Amino acid sequence: MNQNDLLNISYADVDTARKEMDRLLKTRQRNYSLPRELYNDPQMFRIDMEEVFQKEWLFVGMTSEIPKKGDYMTVEIGQNPVLVVRDADGSVNAFHNTCRHRGSRLCSQHRGKVANLVCPYHQWTYDLKGNLLFAGTDMGESFDKSQHGLKKAHCKTGGGFIFVCLAKNAPEGDFDDFLATLEEYMEPYDVENTKLAVESNMYEQANWKLVIENNRECYHCAGNHPELLNTLLEWDDTEDPRASEEFLAQYKRQAAEWDAEGIPHEHKSFGVRNRIVRMPLKEGTQVMTIDGSEGCDKLMGRIKNRHLGSMRILHLPNSWNHMQSDHFIVFRVLPISAQESLVTTKWFVHKDAVEGVDYDPAKLRQVWDATNDQDRQLGEENQRGINSLGYEPGPYSETFEFGVINFLDWYSETVQKNLESSDK
Incomplete structure (x- = not known):
């Protein structure tokens, strides 16, 4: 527990905190950020760990x-x-x-x-x-x-x-359907014949929900992520209401190439928790390197087309991922305390790729090292502002921040469901 946690203890016992969390979630204004306590109180953090990270996949x-x-x-x-x-x-x-x-x-x-x-x-x-x-x-x-x-x-x-x-009884629902689709969509990559090329671990002085919220929107990208936007198209998915006609035409053209190679790409969602969608990158770029050129000389699995864009895979509460033609990147978030999270990023290449010959780890990680650090600074400033007595929940944009709204809907429903089942 850090000093910020000690300053924000506000509940006499965890039972009181559980009742208060249930009340806050039931009365929260949808499409607004959460009440302050849910981002910085150590008792609320304990409930997050018990009802989300000890019960969900x-x-x-x-x-x-x-x-x-x-x-x-x-x-x-x-x-x-x-x-x-x-x-x-x-x-x-x-x-x-x-x-x-x-x-x-x-x-x-x-x-x-x-x-x-x-x-x-x-x-x-x-x-x-x-x-x-x-x-x-x-x-x-x-x-x-x-x-x-x-x-x-x-x-x-x-x-x-x-x-x-970690639950005694793992939740069911549509998780097996998601896994079956994941198996189908990842088949071209032949993951068993890949290897970890490089890994980073970053400690962020922010609540885990703020880390996920930041990831679920690109509203902030233009002002903060120049390296990322060299290749990334900011649309969230193929159904993004902001998507331009130019983008839709590009997607249609590249989708025909993917179909010809038998590369799955259609948007698949399982509630708002799990989603898979293949998105084009900017015209003329191959993968998410600083200049959009190849990250590894060896393509992955049975892939032959370097212009596969990025297959984005979302799994709440703790992961997002980018699958590309010659390498893929996975992200994992684990809470440390009410105001600290660990963000792990891993880059994978073909298992026969030789470091220094087929790929340069520094080139692979350059864009996301910069982006992760920029997001860390944003998240930490967000946390500091939320800690203020002047903070109150603010509205999200339903077009630019619908991914954040979806995440908080999932979070709220999941915690309330698990609190109810725990009390029986």
Whole structure:
């Protein structure tokens, strides 16, 4: 908890805060930003973690980050360390990264490779499916290893994306339909034959919702993102009401090329939470590099056309992504505190691409390093202004900021639904 959090504690206990959050969400003015407390109060942040990040499906990484048996990655979801590992049959499993003996983290590195999962504290040993193999000889004859396997987290994959859910019962709805469509739309990229080229981690002194809100609109782009706008068309998707006739004609022309190559591109939405759409980039540009030229000499998967634009994939509450012809970029947001978030960006290329020969990591990341830092500054200034006693919720533009409105509608409905189910 940082100093700003301490200054904004306003509820005697979490039960009071839960009731107040429910009231604030029920009485909020739709199409307006949220009340101040929902952006900066530590008790409200705790509820966000309990009712969103501990109950909903979260994007954590790509399957090509753990390509072989025993490869693992770790991620911290609030105070919940999670371990994602590839087992012997190729399956991807997720576990709570805590030993069943005395709770120590099993794996402390961000990535690694193991034959079995061995706790560094007392050497309790688990296989890659979480079964306890060894607990020493001092646990007594009545000790049952089968009752002390690792605690699993729900884990699903689609199109090379890995999602986990920490809830006892994972939400259903249309998530499996989204995964099936993701599998179809990502097929041309052959994600299993890609590799992580470079990664960045950025700490932003802003509430996680402000990070997502900033991403869900390009109203601010013209005044803040010159590097990004070298290639990006600011329309949100093919159904954006602001889209020009020129853009629609370009989309129709490029869509015919994509159809000829069997590249999926039609807009697919699953509520307002999950969306996939392929969008052209500016005429004459190939990918989102500083000058629009190729990012990698090797194209991905079965792709032959360098002018695939960017396939944008949205997954609320914590990810947006850009899939292009020769590399793709994934973004993940994880809350740290009421006023701090971790934004992770990863760039992937063909697994046979050679650094310094086929691609230059500095060129791949130049545009988004600049854009991320610009967004960080915007988010932090937004947070500082919201902390003011003079702040009150302000109106969103229904044309330029409809993506923000959709996000807050989803957030509000999800928290209220989960609060209600928790109280039963």
